[in-house]
Amino acid sequence: MYDFNFLKPTSVADAVAALIDEDAQPLSGGQTLIPAMKARLNAPGTLVSLTGIPELVGVCCAGDTLVIGAATTHAQVARDAAGYFPGLAALAGQIGDPAVRNRGTIGGSLANNDPSACYPAAALGTGATIVTDRREIAADDFFQGMFTTALENGEIITSVRFPIPQASAYAKFVQPASRFALTAAFVARYASGVRVAITGASENGVFRWAEAEAALSSDFSAEAISGLSASAHEMIADLHGTAAYRAHLVGVMTRRAVTAAG
Amino acid sequence: MHKLTMVVNGQQMTAEIEARTLLSGFLRDRLGLTGTHIGCDTSQCGACMVLVNGQAVKACSVLAADLDGVEVTTIEGMANPDGSLGHIQQAFQDCHGLQCGFCTPGMVMSTAALLAENPKPTEDEVRHSLEGNICRCTGYQNIVRAVMAASGQDQGTKATAHV
Incomplete structure (x- = not known):
């Protein structure tokens, strides 16, 4: 990979100041960015590591909200969120493999918005709030298509606030080589209704399945959505699965998630 | 160039490295610890797995400069002190x-x-x-x-x- 300047600030303020440079990019766990740089798909002039900022790390429960620092690794979420929000902890424990979970972070995953990543499904499926160095962004506004988010240049996620659901589960059909989701569903039940978010399927990235949400809000059971099928329109088609196959998996994985959530 | 301090297999070391130096390259090329294998070099295969502060990490997918101050254990650190297999x-x-x-x-x-x-x-x-x-x-x-x-x-x- 091409060489670059490397900075490792110890505060959010210093990180934001370093990222004013247009040729600078934030580096979190690096499990996507470093392979991309090695392949010369990305060549920032400066990398600003976010892994040396204590205020960005940690899992904290405040009433009915779980707050996770942006630089918290998947492994830590899998461990520390289990007692508060088991559906989220289980999702974190299925990301990649142990080594990826030891480095990869929630903030990095959300900022990258890979169309097959796991965390976007949890954020959108809970209606989480993405907190940045300068504002708060609702998950419904944050994800704006494949690898695209509402983040501005130089803006970094500092934490994510998840409303803890009454019941939730993540059902993931693993693409075994990449360990990303071929298609996966996150289902969360609240007093106000049910949310369903699908990852891995759409060319537009993570999305909510409105028909399933409506059906599940009145009857939270796999049977309630047995007659629903997602449209194959704009679904991802590649050597791992056709658009129709992924559309079929949307229904299958959503039903499995509902059953697992109980 | 970045100054790097690490404890590798129990031994304290310091080095000057380029920012782009991967942990895998640092271990193999600078320290001669070639037991850490580079298989795919795309973070798929895990042949380069080492322990960083006790946690498994793929050494080909982490910058050495981001690991200043850590403890690293490689396969060379897994044998018994007398050289027999751990x-x-x-x-x-x-x-x-x-x-x-x-x-x-x-x-x-x-x-x-x-x-x-x-x-x-x-x-x-x-x-x-x-x-x-x-x-x-x-x-x-x-x-x-x-x-x-x-x-x-x-x-x-x-x-x-x-x-």
């Missing part, structure tokens, strides 16, 4: 948990991380913990047996190999 390495040999052996350093390091956290894993837990390590020879059966044996749960399953 108990995980010995279990891999006993159970024939390797054929060509290229992936083995990574397998041993992932096993060390697993057993430190979970000394008596189930077979399912072993397989889950090795999801980041690819072996193209063995079919994994004897690797799983080796990990179970290393955890003291060999259940008479070792030495099933044909020699």
Whole structure:
């Protein structure tokens, strides 16, 4: 990979100041960015590591909200969120493999918005709030298509606030080589209704399945959505699965998630 | 250039490195610790697995400059002080948990991380913990047996190999 300047600030303020440079990019766990740089798909002039900022790390429960620092690794979420929000902890424990979970972070995953990543499904499926160095962004506004988010240049996620659901589960059909989701569903039940978010399927990235949400809000059971099928329109088609196959998996994985959530 | 301080296999060292230096390259090219293998170099195969502060990390996917101050353990740190095989390495040999052996350093390091956290894993837990390590020879059966044996749960399953 091409060489670059490397900075490792110890505060959010210093990180934001370093990222004013247009040729600078934030580096979190690096499990996507470093392979991309090695392949010369990305060549920032400066990398600003976010892994040396204590205020960005940690899992904290405040009433009915779980707050996770942006630089918290998947492994830590899998461990520390289990007692508060088991559906989220289980999702974190299925990301990649142990080594990826030891480095990869929630903030990095959300900022990258890979169309097959796991965390976007949890954020959108809970209606989480993405907190940045300068504002708060609702998950419904944050994800704006494949690898695209509402983040501005130089803006970094500092934490994510998840409303803890009454019941939730993540059902993931693993693409075994990449360990990303071929298609996966996150289902969360609240007093106000049910949310369903699908990852891995759409060319537009993570999305909510409105028909399933409506059906599940009145009857939270796999049977309630047995007659629903997602449209194959704009679904991802590649050597791992056709658009129709992924559309079929949307229904299958959503039903499995509902059953697992109980 | 960045100044780097690390404890590698128990030995304190300092070096000046380029920002783009990967941990895998640093270990192999600067320290001569070539037991950390570079297989795919795309963070798929896990042959470059090492422990960073006790946690399994793929050394090809992390910048050395981002690891200032950490402790690293490589396969060279897994032998006993007298140079004989450590108990995980010995279990891999006993159970024939390797054929060509290229992936083995990574397998041993992932096993060390697993057993430190979970000394008596189930077979399912072993397989889950090795999801980041690819072996193209063995079919994994004897690797799983080796990990179970290393955890003291060999259940008479070792030495099933044909020699």
